[in-house]
Amino acid sequence: MSYSIAPIGFIRCAFKQRLIIPRQPQLAPAARAVLELLPPFNAPCALEGLQKVSHVWLLFLFHQSLKDKTHLRVRPPRLGGQKKIGVFASRAPQRPNGIGQSLVKLERIETGRLYLSAIDLLDGTPVVDIKPYLPWADCPSEPVYNHLASSAPKAIAVEWTAAALAQAKAHALRLAEPVVELIEQCLAQDPRPAWQKPLSTQRYGVRLWDLEVRWHYPEAELICVLEVVFPT
Numbered sequence: 306m307s308y309s310i311a312p313i314g315f316i317r318c319a320f321k322q323r324l325i326i327p328r329q330p331q332l333a334p335a336a337r338a339v340l341e342l343l344p345p346f347n348a349p350c351a352l353e354g355l356q357k358v359s360h361v362w363l364l365f366l367f368h369q370s371l372k373d374k375t376h377l378r379v380r381p382p383r384l385g386g387q388k389k390i391g392v393f394a395s396r397a398p399q400r401p402n403g404i405g406q407s408l409v410k411l412e413r414i415e416t417g418r419l420y421l422s423a424i425d426l427l428d429g430t431p432v433v434d435i436k437p438y439l440p441w442a443d444c445p446s447e448p449v450y451n452h453l454a455s456s457a458p459k460a461i462a463v464e465w466t467a468a469a470l471a472q473a474k475a476h477a478l479r480l481a482e483p484v485v486e487l488i489e490q491c492l493a494q495d496p497r498p499a500w501q502k503p504l505s506t507q508r509y510g511v512r513l514w515d516l517e518v519r520w521h522y523p524e525a526e527l528i529c530v531l532e533v534v535f536p537t
């Protein structure tokens with residue numbers, strides 16, 4: 306038996322590649338997005354009442370992982386990328402039906418568009434449903450535990466070269482986006498695979514908006530942003 310679902314809209318955001326997307330929502334408040342709704346869901350009546358809601362659940366498809374083979378056991382980055390656990394004990398993108406869920410902040414609504422922040426989604430992500438966050442139902446009152454992931458990942462320090470900071474500030478003005486904050490909040494999550502010990506000479510890079518951000522690790526727990534430039 307199979308069922309088919311279709312997107313109600315698509316995410317538009319800075320993240321053109323997966324490398325520095327936070328591993329969960331709420332970790333980078335500067336990670337903003339617009340959810341562009343498709344007809345008929347862009348009709349104002351479909352959004353009636355949502356103005357009274359601060360946070361929404363997005364149900365979406367991990368569209369860039371759909372072709373990946375689903376494994377019954379996965380290696381979450383949080384466990385160092387070595388230890389395996391069952392797929393249903395993880396939030397890995399490689400899932401039986403490729404469905405993700407993120408609790409994000411709803412900043413404002415315009416016709417057919419939801420302005421969101423604190424997202425963990427790739428640009429172009431197909432969204433299949435939106436639901437309001439219900440504090441009394443979605444936040445249990447009895448003690449809650451997850452002994453695999455009891456707290457947010459530890460952030461690492463991020464510093465800038467003077468040139469990179471000036472570049473980021475100039476692009477922030479051009480794009481009217483919080484470029485400096487977004488880069489700092491995302492890199493503080495340390496995008497490097499946990500098992501990788503970087504050499505200080507090794508350069509990393511990722512696309513963000515129409516830019517390329519490049520950095521390196523002068524020390525194991527320190528990132529230095531080197532450049533924020535148009536890709537060559």
Ligand code: SAM
Nearest residue numbers: 323326327328367368369396405406426427430
């Ligand atoms: N909060 C969601 C959940 O728990 O279902 C997503 C968690 S998942 C660990 C987040 C990661 O999925 C991001 O860091 C990014 O690397 C990846 N990702 C985001 N959007 C994606 C997409 N459309 N296709 C494939 N991978 C995606």
